[in-house]
Amino acid sequence: MNKKNYVILAAVALAAMTGCAGQKEAKSTSGIDLANMDTTVSAGTDFFRYACGGWNDAHPLTAEYSRYGTFDMLFENSQKQLRDLIEGLAAQQNNQPGTPAQKIGDLYNLAMDSVTLNKQGVEPVKPRLDEIAAMTDKSQIVPMMTKLLYDGIGTYFRNYVYADPKNSALNIFQMGQGGINLGEKEYYLDNDSITQNIREQYKNYIAKLFTLAGFSETEARQKMADVMEIETAIAKVSFSAAQLRNPEANYHKMSYDEVKKTFPGIDWDAFMKGLGLENVTEVNVEQIEPIKEVDKLINTLPLSKHIAYLQYNLLDAAASYLSDDFIAARFDFYGKVLSGRQVNQPRWKRAVNSVDGMLGELVGQMYVEKYFPAAAKERMVKLVSNLQVALGERIDAQEWMSDSTKVKAHEKLDAFHVKVGYPDKWKDYSDLKVEKDSYWANVCRTAAWNVKDMYSRLGKPVDREEWLMTPQTVNAYYNPSTNEICFPAAILQPPFFNMDADDAANYGAIGVVIGHEMTHGFDDQGRQFDKEGNLKDWWAEGDADRFQERAQVMVDFFNGIEVLPGLYANGQLTLGENLADHGGLNVAFLAFQNATKDAPLGVVDGFTPEQRFFLAYATLWAGNIRDEQIRVYTKSDPHSLGKWRVNGALPHIQAWYDAFNITPDDSMYIAPEKRVNIW
Structure with missing residues (x-):
């Protein structure tokens, strides 16, 4: 969320x-390791x-x-x-369908199956990639944004449902800046030599994903330029990390009609319909300027550039769940260039982190039972x-x-x-299905489950x-x-x-x-x-x-x-x-x-x-x-x-x-x- x-x-x-407040057990020591x-x-x-x-x-x-x-x-x-908990479930042959053991075990096995992942290559995301490519009119951009949101993929701006900052008892629909995959605006705008190198390496990474997805080098470089044009434009008007720390400056509550008037170039009815939301009456728009820029970009840039941008967001989000060449490309930039890491984590660590991230409280129940006194x-x-x-x-x-x-x-x-x-009440994952079709398909199903869970709270009291x-x-x-x-x-x-x-x-x-x-x-x-x-x-x-x-x-x-x-x-x-x-x-x-x-x-x-x-x-x-x-x-x-x-x-x-x-x-x-x- x-x-x-x-x-x-x-x-x-x-x-x-x-900690223990003034209590001691066994022999008391300094607690300091001199080494x-x-x-x-x-x-x-x-x-x-x-x-x-x-x-x-x-x-x-x-x-x-x-x-x-x-x-x-x-x-x-x-x-x-x-790992001990998850692999124990993954090794069992007869986990009953729909049980936590089946969901956790099957998801882990899919993440670990490098043979199948490498055989599939880009295929798990190909249907959505082609669907984006088939768009013929700008009116299709907003519906596609919502489809990608249900796949767990953010694009031009972010949205969520949570407590109204000035009415904390009630959940409200909220929107804020997003759409720049480097996270901070400075990466797109600063011109020191180190940042310029990061930016060039980022461009190479974008193009690499497109070539891995089957596009020619010429097509990949053009799509990279389109992506950078949109991300840079959004970055220019985005708030800095420090500016985001001012709660009052990031609160602009509007009626739904005011949202339509403030950003007239975005089809908000199509957006809300795509999200499955009805009767949205109030919205907190955290940052107005970046969303105005998105409005402008949608209505001024040719559709081809938006197709490239949406395709890239899909590929970037999916890369960690695809074949080894996609995983390596993503690590080479985010791991090596940005962070200075030299080798990626072993597959088991990445698989554990993935299962933990997608089925958090299912895993958490097992963790608490075994390890928390x-x-x-x-x-x-x-x-x-x-x-x-x-x-x-x-x-x-x-x-x-x-x-x-x-x-x-x-x-x-x-x-x-x-x-x-741990919580007194655990989340109910009974409606979430984990199937053996593809790792990425389950990533999308889990994302959709979380999105639906979040949107279901709209207009309801905050669960404290x-x-x-x-x-x-x-x-x-x-x-x-x-x-x-x-x-x-x-x-x-x-x-x-x-x-x-x-x-x-x-x-x-x-x-x-x-x-x-x-x-x-x-x-x-x-x-x-x-x-x-x-x-x-x-x-x-x-x-x-x-x-x-x-x-x-x-x-x-x-x-x-x-x-x-x-x-x-x-x-x-x-x-x-x-x-x-x-x-x-x-x-x-x-x-x-x-x-x-x-x-x-x-x-x-x-x-x-x-x-x-x-x-x-x-x-x-x-x-x-x-x-x-x-x-x-x-x-x-x-x-x-x-x-x-x-x-x-x-x-x-x-x-x-x-x-x-x-x-x-x-x-x-x-x-x-x-x-x-x-x-």
């Missing part, structure tokens, strides 16, 4: 762990290297990865667990409660926030809906119990539309939480992650939503200005970080995640102090409890990354790079200075008056 950028604020995009450190570097010079240098040296990047960190270790572990859920809920208390104390301590806003902030904090482990991540997802999120924080089961496991470790490590690790999610409710985006999840200004006069003034310190600080020679971090794009890290550290450290005030912890392995807290936090971000992936993340990821979630976050935390005796002589030192000071 497509969601607007500010609906889900993912926890850490990297990993976290479970992960590099103490030849001083803590005040490069804390990331100091805390993580040993881990990074012991885990060099392999050809398969563009980034490998502690998260990737946990994801690999989860992937192997899923019931006790973890209860302990996690208790730890969340401790962090809520600490965040309430931090709110009360803020001099820049008025008393009336503090009251509202407490109301929002108290209204947090906490989700841990729905999960936006599966239990086996190694991540967490805050959703402002439902004011919820969610911690899936897969993130609540070793090696990131040590059942034998004391509270210093656990609060520094999972505690900060919980605090991070809670702080998202009060970051530059989340603070604009009230306790009910409505986009509404609930701050007293002057408080927002004082918040923004302090947040600008964070923006300016990260803007000054040079992540590669000549490439700087984007402080505005990463503001929300950086603020959440800042708040998470402050809130978790206070919660740690509260939890241990009656029974202070001692020095273990040569480190004080306070030092272990910050070492545990830094270890979350251990990892190596290729330059190519750094560039991708810097253009598009609202999270700062792992290194800077340590070296950029900690210099604004006074407790870190106290713990490691950081002085003005240390290169990481920031004068108190220049530090971020919000939560």
Whole structure:
């Protein structure tokens, strides 16, 4: 399901762990692996290297990865667990038709059957490819868009059904920019040598797909030019990733009649009919300009260019599910050129990821039954409660926030809906059929099932119990539309939480992650939503200005970080995640102090409890990354790079200075008056 950028604020995009609030089992240890450190570097010079240098040296990047960190270790572990479950079902010969075992097992076997896939080649998509080629009139473009949507393929713009940002109890039809397969507008417009090379390689990739589909080299190059013309035109008027972070600027609620008047060149009745929707009365158009450009393109460019564009979107979406030559072509661009990876994942990993992506909660039920201990859920809920208390104390301590806003902030904090482990109610996949005709055919059937499920919610109340991540997802999120924080089961496991470790490590690790999610409710985006999840200004006069003034310190600080020679971090794009890290550290450290005030912890392995807290936090971000992936993340990821979630976050935390005796002589030192000071 497509969601607007500010609906889900993912926890850490990297990993976290479970926690125990003041409870210990067996022998308590420090929770710190000294081998992960590099103490030849001083803590005040490069804390990331100091805390993580040993881990990074012991885990060099392999050809398969563009980034490998502690998260990737946990994801690999989860992937192997899923493989055991899925392959067990796939090996069974007599799975009853329509059962979860049959659906999961057959889909996996289709994904693994390289002989059949290579024999089929382009054939699975040929009927749709030919249908697009047979279009004779522009009036057929919009109906074809909707057919492709039911195949899981987006084209000129995206649409979805979800909570109205200003009426969060009700699902509404929403539209937003899309149609550019490189994701960010800068790839089409920037003219530095590296971006120009990426663009040229992208053109080669487009042409390659067309030649693999049976077109001549001349036809392929012409179709590539047509695709680039349309994508570049849309990119020029699209919002940047940073602009998409402004909820108010991305909300334009219109009546259906207003939509028709605003974009008169698009046949909206045909569009809604193709989607199977009736009685659409209101629409939230997130970004107006890109859809106006689509209106213009449809009505000014010749049909042949649109045929090329629609065919390319089909081929690009299907390439991962076709023969090895298509898979290799896609990997050569998205894997090698964009991310710097050298070899593709083995087929079993790709097959597991595919089954997991298409049948998420079916797989999730099996995962939870086998791998998620019931006790973890209860302990996690208790730890969340401790962090809520600490965040309430931090709110009360803020001099820049008025008393009336503090009251509202407490109301929002108290209204947090906490989700841990797995949903209470699972999705019903009984209507979804998995058949043995082709891998791609099942991809399309699964996509159609998801699209129908989403559209069925139009005009209905928002289901606040729905999960936006599966239990086996190694991540967490805050959703402002439902004011919820969610911690899936897969993130609540070793090696990131040590059942034998004391509270210093656990609060520094999972505690900060919980605090991070809670702080998202009060970051530059989340603070604009009230306790009910409505986009509404609930701050007293002057408080927002004082918040923004302090947040600008964070923006300016990260803007000054040079992540590669000549490439700087984007402080505005990463503001929300950086603020959440800042708040998470402050809130978790206070919660740690509260939890241990009656029974202070001692020095273990040569480190004080306070030092272990910050070492545990830094270890979350251990990892190596290729330059190519750094560039991708810097253009598009609202999270700062792992290194800077340590070296950029900690210099604004006074407790870190106290713990490691950081002085003005240390290169990481920031004068108190220049530090971020919000939560």
